[in-house]
Amino acid sequence: MGSASNHQHPLTVVAKVPGSRQALVDDLASCNERVLARLAEVDTLHYARFVVFEGNDGAARLAFESNYDGDEASHLHELEQRLGADLEVILGHCEGYTRGDFAGFVRSHRVLPSMYYRAHMGLTARQIRNDRDVRRAIQSWLDAEDAARRLETLRPAEIAHGLVAAVRAAGLQIGPVDRELPAQPEGWMGLLAQLLSFYLPAELGLAGIAALAFEPRDAIDERLHPPVLISEHDPGLDALIVEEDAQSQNGLTVVVPVKPWLFGKSVGGKPGLFRLTALRLALSAVEQAHRRLYYKGTLGGIPSIHFARWALLDDGTLLFLSDYDGSWDNYLSDFIDKSHWFLTAIWTNTRWFPDTHALLFKGATAELRFKQWTRTFQVPNQIWYSAYEELSVRNVLDNANVRTLAGGPLQTPGDIHQFLRAVSVPGAPQ
Secondary structure, three states, rough: OOOOOOOEEEEEEEEEEEOOOOHHHHHHHHHHHHHHHHHHHOOOEHHHHHHHEEEOOOOEEEEEEEEEEEHHHHHHHHHHHHHHHHHHHHOOOOOOOOOOOHHOOOOOOOEEOEEEEOOOOOOOOHHHHHHHHHHHHHHHHHOOOOOHHHHHHHHOOOHHHHHHHHHOOOOOOOOOOEEEEEEEEOOHHHHHHHHHHOHHHHHHHHHHHHHHHHHHHHHHHHHOOOOOOOOOOOHHHHHHHHHHHHOOOEEEEEEEEEOOOOOOOOOOEEEHHHHHHHHHHHHHHHHHHHHHHOOOOOOEEEOOOOEEEEOOOOOOEEEEEEEOOHHHHHHHHHHHHHHHHHHHHHOOOEEOOOOEEEOEHHHOOHHHHHHHHHHHEEOOEEEEEEEOOOOHHHHHHHHHHHHHOOOOOOHHHHHHHHHHHOOOOOOOOO
């Protein structure tokens, strides 16, 4: 049976840094390796990061985020116990932090996401590691049998049962897990009913019409106050690229002001009511689409995102945090090719985004400008942690499928062949 502990949760904490921003950055750099090692001891943790950025009001801020399993109180207690003195040093730079009161600090500085995406709903960090180890035990058995030249002499049923025996001998869990996923709509009529139940067509239509009046205003504002986008020769950009190329997963942090209500007030200006309304509407639509349709490993057809969240901050900025597979360039290209409409509907409400028509059109399809815009508002992570950085989203879901099939009856030829195909046994029927 599933339980609340199977659900992944987002924690986002943002606080001002009244003192030296550089002193905080230096402290984060000095404890980076130690913090990463200690985060690895938190077995309910999927991803986490500490990042320092400048707010729309010019003040430095520290953001901490985590994706975790179980209840929040236990998560906070474990973070405090594991990170210990390093957590005290880091948070000691923040406004409103009282030594020894991590939970109280979180309560007063928590930011709730407007949209939260999980590619592998209902799979805990422990479960994902178990499933990875199931796959490894299976591969070890296959390698040993192949090296001894026994594999080619075994019948499919003998291979399947040998694999299951090897997994059981390793003490690993097999069989299905109740992930408590939403019911999948059946056929086109079911899909249409789901879309009509959440897509808010009237509200989105009205927002798109209203945007036609605001978009020329944005164009005038940009002519009066031209965007200052990052140069491809910027040394900070070089540092980001080197870091991204060094690992198979990455964490993207973007912080950008929402468009203001007055011309020329993009920096420090109060967000416009229309832009806030349109932004919240777009985020709500994407949140509902995720909960009802995109909960099996892709977000709008993008297969590389493990976790993502958007959160509106009190200084009028939109914070985006994402944990993804592969290169930054491929990740952004996936957004453009497969989901530019929802990406445009969200980000067009923020500063300097490429020209958009009726909220949904153009925008992110201007690939070079969109990628330059993203780099302009991207912030480097001082500390970024992944509990399973060797696993892609596809790996996580494939391993879960193997674990499920390994716990099945494996009596009929169909069951056996399905299992052997899932574990990629050479010669298994395709």
